[in-house]
Amino acid sequence: MPGYIITxxxxxxxxxxxxxxxxxxxxxxxxxxxxxxxxxxxxxxEGSWQPHxxxxxxxxxxxxxxxxxxxxxYQAAKAKREGAADFNMIVVExx
Numbered sequence: 001m002p003g004y005i006i007t008x009x010x011x012x013x014x015x016x017x018x019x020x021x022x023x024x025x026x027x028x029x030x031x032x033x034x035x036x037x038x039x040x041x042x043x044x045x046e047g048s049w050q051p052h053x054x055x056x057x058x059x060x061x062x063x064x065x066x067x068x069x070x071x072x073x074y075q076a077a078k079a080k081r082e083g084a085a086d087f088n089m090i091v092v093e094x095x
Contacts, residue, residue, distance in 0.1 A: 003062030
């Protein structure tokens, strides 16, 4: 079953976040990740959620998504965005 990482990112420092953005996509792709949505326009359909930058990434499995997140390469990329953005991130099992 596929696994999806869904992220809501609030970026405070675009320059520092750009360092993360230069590294993370290659790591994500190395683990089979495919970007399905990346910061496009959003529209509230229900509720009071105020999303910022939404990213949806598909992996072949939840295990692959977790392996990517826990990899040394991703953790190094993640360190580049510390203080530049707040992330809320989940992994969800797909159908």
